[in-house]
Amino acid sequence: MDAQLRRGVLDVCVLATIKSEDSYGYKIIKDLRPILELSESTLYTILKRLEEGKMLVVRSTEFEGRLRKYYHITELGLKRIEDFKNEWKELMGIYSFIEEV
């Protein structure tokens, strides 16, 4: 897959894992495991990028005597998912056109 495309898709995948409830690093990796294998370093880069883009906010919470970072999606993050879905709807239309020709 083209690097640019892959990056965009991964961003939305990670956003999707925190869409309905806040999540933490290892849970995100586990939730995504059925569809793609994400390394820790890659996830770190994605989370940083999403945080800088204000698509999620991070909060540290105490968990069993240590700190665990929880990621919470923002309005901008939700909008990113919607935009992605709309883009793909358009693309799918083009795809079926190509298939039928």
Place this chain on the structure above:
Amino acid sequence: MTKVEFLNELRNKLQVLPKEDLESRISFYSEMIDDRMDEGKTEEEAINEIGTVDEIVYEIAKDTPLVKLVKEKVKPKRALRVWEIILLILGFPVWFPLFTVAIVLAIVFYLLIWVFVIVAYAVEAALVTWSVGGVIVFFLSLINGNSDLISLGTAVMACGGAILLYFGCKELTKLTIKLSKKIIVGIKMAIIGKGENK
């Protein structure tokens, strides 16, 4: 390897990163190991799943822009002492030319990689001009009443060569891009180095 050893080695090898960035990465990996151990995995298993320190360093090198790495490497980790500043100023006539030469050399080496691509495109342009020119010369000779078949023949040959070379150019460009990407990651790894001694 224990978790503490793993994180220490990682910290040691990533000294080049800004302190804040480094600590945030370390706490990220620390949490990842802890969460795996909470799931019932042993320390060893948890660390193995995260990957080796070198793999992590390599991935970070790929993701971090070269300019940022150079900046962090050059930036002193502590405030300069007075005598160091004086030495820097006095030494300016020495280090500045050396520094300039180093940068120019780096640019020259980078351009050198692209020389083959530039030459290939130049030859391609020459062949295209030749084939177009040859056909024009042929038609001009027809107007003058003598048919210059040699010009037409060479034009056809040049045209064939141009078509072949067109694909060669594309492949060569792709290869060169790949090569320069590899070189840049190599340079990044060299900047990160083996880590500073404790």
